[in-house]
Amino acid sequence: MKAWFIGDFSVRGEGDLSLLDSPFAPGDIVIGNYEGVVNEVSKFEKNKVYLGQGLNSLTLAKRVGVTHFGVANNHVHDYGERAFESLVNALKASGFEVVGFRDKSGSHSSVTFRTAAGREVEVFFVVEAETGAVTDLVSQDGVRCCDAESEELLGALAKNRKHGVTSVVYVHWGETNYRYPSWKMRRLANEYVLRGARYVVGHHAHVVQGCEKKGSSDVFYSLGNFIFDEYASRKGVLRLPDENRDSLVIGVDFDQNSVELVRAVYDPVRREIRFSRDVGFLFRLYSYPLRFDSKGYSVFIRFYFAFRLAKRAVYWLHPARIRQVGPRQFGALSAMLIKLIGRNK
Numbered sequence: 001m002k003a004w005f006i007g008d009f010s011v012r013g014e015g016d017l018s019l020l021d022s023p024f025a026p027g028d029i030v031i032g033n034y035e036g037v038v039n040e041v042s043k044f045e046k047n048k049v050y051l052g053q054g055l056n057s058l059t060l061a062k063r064v065g066v067t068h069f070g071v072a073n074n075h076v077h078d079y080g081e082r083a084f085e086s087l088v089n090a091l092k093a094s095g096f097e098v099v100g101f102r103d104k105s106g107s108h109s110s111v112t113f114r115t116a117a118g119r120e121v122e123v124f125f126v127v128e129a130e131t132g133a134v135t136d137l138v139s140q141d142g143v144r145c146c147d148a149e150s151e152e153l154l155g156a157l158a159k160n161r162k163h164g165v166t167s168v169v170y171v172h173w174g175e176t177n178y179r180y181p182s183w184k185m186r187r188l189a190n191e192y193v194l195r196g197a198r199y200v201v202g203h204h205a206h207v208v209q210g211c212e213k214k215g216s217s218d219v220f221y222s223l224g225n226f227i228f229d230e231y232a233s234r235k236g237v238l239r240l241p242d243e244n245r246d247s248l249v250i251g252v253d254f255d256q257n258s259v260e261l262v263r264a265v266y267d268p269v270r271r272e273i274r275f276s277r278d279v280g281f282l283f284r285l286y287s288y289p290l291r292f293d294s295k296g297y298s299v300f301i302r303f304y305f306a307f308r309l310a311k312r313a314v315y316w317l318h319p320a321r322i323r324q325v326g327p328r329q330f331g332a333l334s335a336m337l338i339k340l341i342g343r344n345k
């Protein structure tokens, strides 16, 4: 039995899906992040993207082989708490394990299972509040997502290490469309590993980021989008470029202590996902800077942020777009500027 981790899952397209060379076998655990609520449309209103998925998403997730869905992300509150509760109920009714939230019945932040050799594994589903998620660190009233920076999580990791339980942190974090993790992501990953996490598996960036080894632990910063259909945005219906359709899938055999990397490419027109064992040159390229020492990475990431900032500024300075520039764009650009000149922490 293997546990597979896939990236962001957000389905709006109709029709069936073909899986070409799927690595998932019956009895495997397949863990994904369900982004948006079920049975709502996706829309762009008041400067914000609201993500809904059709009921078809539940059928397709079954077809893929998903067994567990994390709901700790920044889009499950888009339509309010009622819709979040409906999502949890709909996923449960379809037979998925739903994890990463706290409601009046308590915290459902993790799932535990035993491997064939009897090893106990616990997977934690959490989200960084900076992504815009509504987490239980701010308020525990109503239904909330489990927070990536809570003492509760760090304590649970330390406890597991003491009792010989293998921990995985499946975390929604970082900045969208960035190819390299920020200092904060690396600091958090360090914290998880120091407390005892064997694997850290990230998502939310919507593109694949690199991986690094920290001691005997593996950190995968972003798996990218497993399936992410077009959605309504400021620019109308957004057809995502190729880089947002390319993802990494990780298969962990906890008994053998081995990891298998698989590339998954989603084609929304042919409605198929093509899996391959060749994760590609780009993945190695994105992993390479993570080998630099902290000073080297600090210099590298400043250049990268500066490049991103310049690219965004040029994009908005175009005569066709300059009239649309408002508080949201200034907010995003100043957030990037703060990252660029901010302290390395």
Ligand SMILES: [Fe+2]
Binding pocket: 035, 073, 074, 075, 131, 172, 204
């Ligand atoms: Fe997200």
